[in-house]
Amino acid sequence: DVVMTQTPVSLSVAIGQPASISCKSSQSLVGTSGKTYLNWLLQRPGQSPKRLIYLVSKLDSGIPDRFSGSGSETDFTLKISRVEADDLGVYYCLQGTHFPNTFGAGTKLELK
Amino acid sequence: QVQLKESGPGLVQPSQTLSLTCTVSGLSLTSNSVSWIRQPPGKGLEWMGVIWSNGGTDYNSAIKSRLSISRDTSKSQVFLKMNSLQTEDTAMYFCARDVYYWGQGVMVTVSS
Numbered sequence: 001d002v003v004m005t006q007t008p009v010s011l012s013v014a015i016g017q018p019a020s021i022s023c024k025s026s027q028s029l030v031g032t033s034g035k036t037y038l039n040w041l042l043q044r045p046g047q048s049p050k051r052l053i054y055l056v057s058k059l060d061s062g063i064p065d066r067f068s069g070s071g072s073e074t075d076f077t078l079k080i081s082r083v084e085a086d087d088l089g090v091y092y093c094l095q096g097t098h099f100p101n102t103f104g105a106g107t108k109l110e111l112k
Numbered sequence: 113q114v115q116l117k118e119s120g121p122g123l124v125q126p127s128q129t130l131s132l133t134c135t136v137s138g139l140s141l142t143s144n145s146v147s148w149i150r151q152p153p154g155k156g157l158e159w160m161g162v163i164w165s166n167g168g169t170d171y172n173s174a175i176k177s178r179l180s181i182s183r184d185t186s187k188s189q190v191f192l193k194m195n196s197l198q199t200e201d202t203a204m205y206f207c208a209r210d211v212y213y214w215g216q217g218v219m220v221t222v223s224s
Contacts, residue, residue, distance in 0.1 A: 001173065039211060048206060048214040049157065060212065092157055094211060100172040101147075101159040 002026050002095055006104030014112040019080040021107045023093035028073045030097070037096035040069055040078045043106075044089040053078065085111070114138035116146070116207050116215035123221050124197050130220060134190040134207030141165070141183055146190045147211070148181060150203040158203075163190055197222045 120132035161171040
């Protein structure tokens with residue numbers, strides 16, 4: 001199975017400051033179609049996860065452009081340009097290229 | 113409006129079989145895939161398996177021998193059955209479409 005290594009485990013950020021989360025996969029996530037099925041999700045406390053980004057860098061509808069995704073092959077990053085209170089929760093990367101799909105262990109974003 | 117809703121018993125005895133239902137509205141199962149994902153209390157997400165729009169299935173190899181996913185397209189329902197339950201299977205169980213649309217989850221506790 002593809003192992004998704006997510007860092008850091010937790011992140012303490014002040015409102016208005018940037019944040020960055022890394023996700024590294026144990027093998028390339030480029031699929032046979034040439035597409036890279038790397039997603040980022042946010043799970044707020046007590047809620048179901050919410051997808052923010054798919055195909056590495058495509059923002060889902062309604063997701064503010066403070067969020068951005070980048071990367072290729074095995075190395076991916078989620079960036080928040082200016083953290084807001086609503087951004088708090090646990091962020092997960094998820095690869096959908098290989099079966100079984102696998103999640104990173106999560107990064108908990110907290111307020112400083 | 114797409115909605116998914118999980119239902120099933122909250123408590124299952126060890127060694128017994130878990131049966132969950134995901135009732136879908138706003139989309140057709142014959143043109144959409146539905147996945148099952150679970151989350152033990154305080155832990156991360158685990159992708160369990162998927163039923164594709166053509167009715168085919170793929171499972172997480174770690175639980176493949178215990179897991180079965182099926183559907184009733186006429187009722188817009190997807191079913192999860194997992195046997196030989198142990199305490200480690202205590203988790204919130206979610207169904208999701210493309211990890212974009214999620215159900216609210218159903219908490220399952222394995223205990224005697």
